[in-house]
Amino acid sequence: MLRKLSKSVREFKLASFLAPLFIAGEVLMEVIIPLIVARLINTGIEYKDASGQVVGNIENLIKLGLLLVLCCIISMIFGTLAGDFAAKASTGFARNLRHDMFFSIQNFSFKNIDKFSSSSLITRLTTDVNNVQMSYQMLIRIAVRSPLMIIFSFVMAFYIHPSMGTVFLCIVPILVAGTAILIKFAFPKFMKLFRKLDDLNRVVQENLRGARVVKSFVREDYEIEKCKGVSDAIYNIAVKADSLVAFSSPLMQLCVYGCMLLISWIGANLIVGGELTKGELTSMFTYASQILMNFMMLSMIFIMITMSRASAERITEVLDEVPDLADPENPETVVKDGSIEFCDVDFSYSGDMQKLCLSDVDLKIESGETVGIIGATGSSKTTLVQLIPRLYDATAGTVKVGGKDVREYHIETLRDAVAMVLQKNILFSGTIKENLRWGNENATDEELVHACKLACADEFISTFPDGYDTYIEEGGANVSGGQKQRLCIARALLKSPKILILDDSTSAVDTHTDALIRKAMAEYIPETTKIIIAQRISSVEHADKIIVLDEGKITDIGTHEELLNTSSIYQEVYASQQKGGLS
Ligand SMILES: Nc1ncnc2c1ncn2[C@@H]1O[C@H](COP(=O)(O)OP(=O)(O)OP(=O)(O)O)[C@@H](O)[C@H]1O
Numbered sequence: 133m134l135r136k137l138s139k140s141v142r143e144f145k146l147a148s149f150l151a152p153l154f155i156a157g158e159v160l161m162e163v164i165i166p167l168i169v170a171r172l173i174n175t176g177i178e179y180k181d182a183s184g185q186v187v188g189n190i191e192n193l194i195k196l197g198l199l200l201v202l203c204c205i206i207s208m209i210f211g212t213l214a215g216d217f218a219a220k221a222s223t224g225f226a227r228n229l230r231h232d233m234f235f236s237i238q239n240f241s242f243k244n245i246d247k248f249s250s251s252s253l254i255t256r257l258t259t260d261v262n263n264v265q266m267s268y269q270m271l272i273r274i275a276v277r278s279p280l281m282i283i284f285s286f287v288m289a290f291y292i293h294p295s296m297g298t299v300f301l302c303i304v305p306i307l308v309a310g311t312a313i314l315i316k317f318a319f320p321k322f323m324k325l326f327r328k329l330d331d332l333n334r335v336v337q338e339n340l341r342g343a344r345v346v347k348s349f350v351r352e353d354y355e356i357e358k359c360k361g362v363s364d365a366i367y368n369i370a371v372k373a374d375s376l377v378a379f380s381s382p383l384m385q386l387c388v389y390g391c392m393l394l395i396s397w398i399g400a401n402l403i404v405g406g407e408l409t410k411g412e413l414t415s416m417f418t419y420a421s422q423i424l425m426n427f428m429m430l431s432m433i434f435i436m437i438t439m440s441r442a443s444a445e446r447i448t449e450v451l452d453e454v455p456d457l458a459d460p461e462n463p464e465t466v467v468k469d470g471s472i473e474f475c476d477v478d479f480s481y482s483g484d485m486q487k488l489c490l491s492d493v494d495l496k497i498e499s500g501e502t503v504g505i506i507g508a509t510g511s512s513k514t515t516l517v518q519l520i521p522r523l524y525d526a527t528a529g530t531v532k533v534g535g536k537d538v539r540e541y542h543i544e545t546l547r548d549a550v551a552m553v554l555q556k557n558i559l560f561s562g563t564i565k566e567n568l569r570w571g572n573e574n575a576t577d578e579e580l581v582h583a584c585k586l587a588c589a590d591e592f593i594s595t596f597p598d599g600y601d602t603y604i605e606e607g608g609a610n611v612s613g614g615q616k617q618r619l620c621i622a623r624a625l626l627k628s629p630k631i632l633i634l635d636d637s638t639s640a641v642d643t644h645t646d647a648l649i650r651k652a653m654a655e656y657i658p659e660t661t662k663i664i665i666a667q668r669i670s671s672v673e674h675a676d677k678i679i680v681l682d683e684g685k686i687t688d689i690g691t692h693e694e695l696l697n698t699s700s701i702y703q704e705v706y707a708s709q710q711k712g713g714l715s
């Protein structure tokens with residue numbers, strides 16, 4: 133996990149190395165300072181003349197005082213530089229980490245996307261990265277500083293008087309054991325906390341995205357309750373986790389004061405016995421507080437790392453996710469034509485052959501044909517066409533486009549040749565032109581207008597005051613359902629695809645406009661294979677052939693007239709629509 137994450141440090145390696153180096157310098161200064169203070173007291177303030185009377189020595193006082201100031205300045209410079217490099221390294225690391233995760237997510241297939249919920253991905257990209265960033269900064273600052281400080285201070289304490297040094301050897305194990313126990317209990321709590329944060333994100337995100345539905349169903353109170361429920365759960369876990377962490381503070385205090393007491397006691401005896409000077413006792417107190425302070429820092433880091441270990445694991449999950457659709461070794465880069473063939477295709481979303489959504493699908497579509505697909509909701513119409521641009525791979529059997537297995541193509545080549553207007557389509561915030569150019573970024577304005585005319589979108593775009601420069605809000609909130617569908621069709625047409633799949637793409641368009649779109653397509657893109665999934669028989673009745681799907685199986689294939697004679701499902705749908713609905 134660490135190796136995986138450390139790959140994101142990249143150009144910030146130098147800063148990550150320099151920060152601890154300057155910290156080491158700072159620490160060195162900070163341990164020397166108490167020693168100079170001890171000297172200053174002993175040979176300056178407490179200087180005794182030949183008769184043994186304390187007279188003080190101003191020369192020593194100035195000399196050591198200046199040295200003290202110099203050490204403080206150097207320590208300050210080192211500290212500032214270390215802080216600067218640590219900040220650069222940690223924020224840069226977080227930036228790279230976010231970039232790498234985003235890159236990984238962009239390569240996800242539909243199957244990978246199904247695995248992570250978008251709310252969880254958001255928490256991972258934000259809160260989790262922030263946690264790791266903070267730990268990284270602490271790691272390169274305090275995790276280096278504190279052990280060094282402890283070691284140096286230990287050495288100095290032993291150097292001043294060995295029996296004083298042993299005081300620390302008694303206190304430190306108590307601290308270490310206490311902290312270890314706290315961490316052991318706190319980690320699972322933090323892991324749980326993060327999972328709850330995912331839930332909170334999901335609730336908020338779902339609510340904001342569906343704000344209009346919430347209002348129209350007057351479900352505000354229910355949504356408020358739901359949000360409160362998750363917030364309360366987070367509160368409860370956070371309180372438990374934090375109260376465990378809060379234990380570290382009294383433990384620390386106990387050790388600090390215990391240590392001070394022991395030092396005062398032993399120190400006083402030693403001074404009386406003439407084995408220790410007053411100056412040395414003063415610096416002993418400084419070392420004691422440095423050692424214990426730094427132990428506290430270290431325990432804080434451990435807790436921080438414990439928290440971010442949970443985050444780091446969640447980040448690595450995203451980075452480690454292998455896109456389940458990969459390009460072959462020597463991919464085909466040309467799609468010959470728009471012919472499609474399904475040979476014995478089975479498909480299951482979970483990969484479980486017992487839960488097949490498509491079974492025994494055999495199908496042949498010639499290039500340039502117009503094919504309609506009819507079937508009840510949930511009969512796997514969308515599932516069937518998703519296999520053509522390889523949004524999912526068939527679980528068994530082969531899907532061929534242009535005579536070749538879809539798995540032999542470079543994915544980009546295949547998807548450029550197959551334009552699919554998804555059933556749940558969205559527009560992105562930006563102008564109409566920008567949205568259309570997703571289909572072809574080099575399309576000229578004339579090409580945009582031409583595609584929009586084919587999709588019957590030009591007629592309403594030209595009524596907008598800003599025409600093609602009209603700004604589309606997030607998700608296409610400021611255009612009607614039918615207008616959105618027509619813009620999505622125009623966007624797909626701009627790809628000049630060999631195969632065009634319209635998945636229920638004219639469901640919100642009136643029948644007259646629907647007919648106009650079909651007519652325009654038949655006239656202007658005759659070579660393109662067109663697959664039209666529709667609920668209305670009128671949308672598919674002129675197709676070269678119509679496929680009837682029922683529970684993931686093709687039950688009938690034929691023209692409108694043939695199916696009227698042979699297919700009972702088709703007859704039923706036709707009859708119900710002729711009567712204007714079920715009766
Ligand atoms: N991403 C997915 N993960 C798991 N199961 C799915 C997924 N998408 C669809 N399904 C399941 O596959 C089956 C077929 O769904 P599909 O969307 O293909 O139906 P459909 O014929 O297009 O229906 P509709 O007319 O409502 O669009 C359904 O039972 C559905 O629950």
Ligand SMILES: [Mg+2]
Nearest residue numbers: 513514515555
């Ligand atoms: Mg569908």
